Amino acid sequence: MERRAIAELVGTARVYGPEELEWAVRRRRLERLASVLESTREPVKLFSTMECYxxxxxxxxxxxxxxLAVAYHDAQFRREGLTGDSVGEGMAFFNLSMRxxxxxxxxxxxGGFSLLRMPLSSLIARRARKLAAKRNLAEWRELAASWMDAATSRLSAWKKHTA
Known part of the structure; x- marks a missing residue:
């Protein structure tokens, strides 16, 4: 594998910065959704038996x-392309699977959220942050590659030391 500087690749390949990666956009949007939900003053309502439709x-x-209605009222989300407050539009914008x-x-x-003495919006925000924190396959691949690089360099250093 040949190593090149990013400046060399810009002319021949598409170089993604962290802000352009799909998973980074998803993460940032879900984090913002959590913040918007926590700051809303109105009670938030959930869909009922969504899976039955x-x-x-x-x-x-x-x-x-x-x-999703709370998110749609946020001007930044609308500037970024949130076109409505339906489940489908929300799934597309936040890059969510149906599950x-x-x-x-x-x-x-x-179930039983009323027993926790915590506003529903805070519980939904907590779930949004949990979704945002999920690592995707590309992130796991990068993490594994960095672990392998570190292990390889430690092994090389050990071989040089013992030789």
Whole structure:
């Protein structure tokens, strides 16, 4: 493998900065969603039995005071391209799978939340941050590569030391 400086590659290849990576955008947006939810003064409502709707109908679900409606009221999200407050638009904007959207937006995953004396918006924000913190395959690959590089350099140093 030949190593080159980023400046050399810019003319021949597309070089992604951290702000352009899909997973970095997802992470930043979910973190912002959590902050927006925590700062909202209105009570937030969750969708009820989302999983019971056919997929096509589920994507069009929308509701006043849902986490997606709260996000849509945020001017920064609209500038970045959030076009509405339906489940489908939210999934596309925040890069969520149907399973992740269900876990974040449906009331069936928050059983007994009223017993915790914590605002629902804070619980949803906590889940949004948990989704944001998930590592994707590319991140695991980078992490493994850095571990392997470190192990290889330690092994080389050890061989030089013992030789």
């Amino acid at each position: 056919p997929r096509r109908e589920r994507l069009t679900l929308r509701m006043e005071h849902s986490p 992740e959207a269900h876990a974040l937006l449906c009331d069936c995953g928050y």
